[in-house]
Amino acid sequence: MEDEHVSIDMEKLADTLNGKLETLHHLSKDCSIYRVAEPKRCLNPSHFTPQMASIGPFHHGNEELKPMEEHKQRYLKYFLQRTKVRMARFLSFIKERETKLRNCYAETIRNLGSDEFVAMVLVDAVFLIEFFLRFYKRNFRTDDDRIFKKPKLYLEIQDDFLLVENQLPLFILNDLFDLAKTATYEDAFYENISLAEIACFWFENYVIESLDKNSLKIHFPNAEHFLHLILLCLQPSQSRAQILLKDQNIPSVKELHQAGVKFKPAAESTKNLLDINFNKGILEIPFFKVYDNTQRAYRNLLAFESMHGHKKYFNDYIIMMACLISCPKDEELLVQNDVIRLGNDGNIATVFGNLVRGSALSSYNFQYSGVVTNLQAYRKLPWHKWKAALKQNYFNTPWASISVIAAVILLLLTATQTVSSLIAL
Known part of the structure; x- marks a missing residue:
């Protein structure tokens, strides 16, 4: 009887559990917007949490973000006033x-x-669309616009647009904008404009200095959302030979400088932040500036790249830069060579040092393995070190060069006089 009673209880429990299994929501393989895992989030919670505006469902309704809801609704009101498409049609x-x-x-x-x-x-x-419209065309800004007028909240709001948890699929933005264009009161402006045009104008002026406008427009139709668009634009512009990185000790800028390596910004035609190359003793690094929001934006790009299963190109870039710029002296050398410009955030070594935590270098798939191997080989040659030391210690200024040359001439004259005196004897 006891066994039968236990069996009946287990059957009831099984029915309850089966009921829950039957009501599970289908999870699509097409997902592209993720929540950051708690272990990673707790290290830098403010970097993954919107501070001003929620976009999408994950942070919708958060009490601290509610003040922005009125501004969103005001943007919706103005957007609807420019189109003959009714709100009910948009909702449907x-x-x-x-x-x-x-x-x-x-x-x-x-x-x-x-x-x-x-x-x-x-x-x-519509809030995002209207934001981009007002960023693109100033006469769209109204007197009651607290975002672009006083107190200019856009400076803080736009940082929230690049959070991995704060995304809307790009397809719905594009489709709603095209729907609004089918019947507008301002046909002259909307006739030849696209969401890609106005959104990319914001991207190239705000997000990352090296993003190319043409690349943005090419990848826009295939991007899932804003972070995905950035990563698509940052795909390496050149195929690199994959070689095993036997030695993971990447030398710093200071160490390379002591070995005679020269540094220069990549050519103007290079718009990809990740295109780091080494050739004939010159390390070329695309120019960049660290802004106040750089660490937050980069951290979300790293998180998305990891969760979405992309090849870890951006992860490798962060590792490479963290090794190259590990102290203030490294920064100083790159600033002197016009490779980087310091923003308000100050210490670039600290920024990359913070970002690299949690990143892993794969010896088999590291995209800069060829660059690093060549740098290591160049650094090991004694002649390069001697030549660099001679130049940096004795020919680093015109006056130092003159002094060395004068000393050599004086030494030669002294030696000549000594020899002449000995011959005379």
Whole structure:
């Protein structure tokens, strides 16, 4: 009887558990928007959490972000005033794509019912579109615009657009913008403009200095969201031979300088931040500047690259730069050679040192393995060190060069006089 009673209880438990299994939401393989794992988040929570504006469902309704909701609704009002498309049509348009939109997120959105989700997508999507319009064309800005007028909140808001948890799928932004263009009151402006045009204008002026406008427009149709667009633009522009990196000790700029390596910014035609090359004793690094938001944006790019299963090109770039710039002297040498410019954030070595934590160097797939191997070989040749030491210690200024030459001449004259005196004897 006891065994039978236990069996009945287990059957009831099994039925309960089976019921939960049957109600599990389908998870799509097409997801591209993720939550950052708690162990990584807790190290730098502010780098993954929006400070001013929530975009998408993950942070929707957060109490500290509610003040921005009124500004979002005001942007929606002005956006609707420029198109003859009714709000109900926009909502219906989003509703038809709700399943596809939800599938873009790596977890089930349980806190928002269908109507709430659709309304949230409309408000947030139009907020982004209107933001880009006002960034692109100043006469779109109204007197009651607290974002671009006083107190100019856009300087803080735009940092939130590059958070891995704070994304909307690009396809819905593009489709809503095209829908609005089908019947507008300002046909002259909208006729030849696209979302790619206005969004890329913001990207090339704000996000990362080396992003190329043409690359942005080429990759825009295939990008899942803003972070994905940046990573697509940062794919290496050249194929590198994959060789095993036997020695993972990447020398710093200071060590390379002592070995006679010269540093210069990459050619103007090079717009890819990741195109680091070494040839004939010259290390070329694409010019960049560290901004106040650089560490936050880079950290989210690293997180997305890792979670989305991309080849870890950006991860390798961070490792390479962290090794090259490990102390203030490294920074100083690159500034002197016009490779980097220091922003308000100050210490670049600290920025890359913080970013590199948690990054792993793979000896088999490191994209700069050829560059590092050649740098190590160049550094080991004694002649390069002697030549560098001679130049840096004795020919580093015109006056030092003159002094050395004068000393050599004096030595030769003294030696000649001594020899002449000995011959005379």
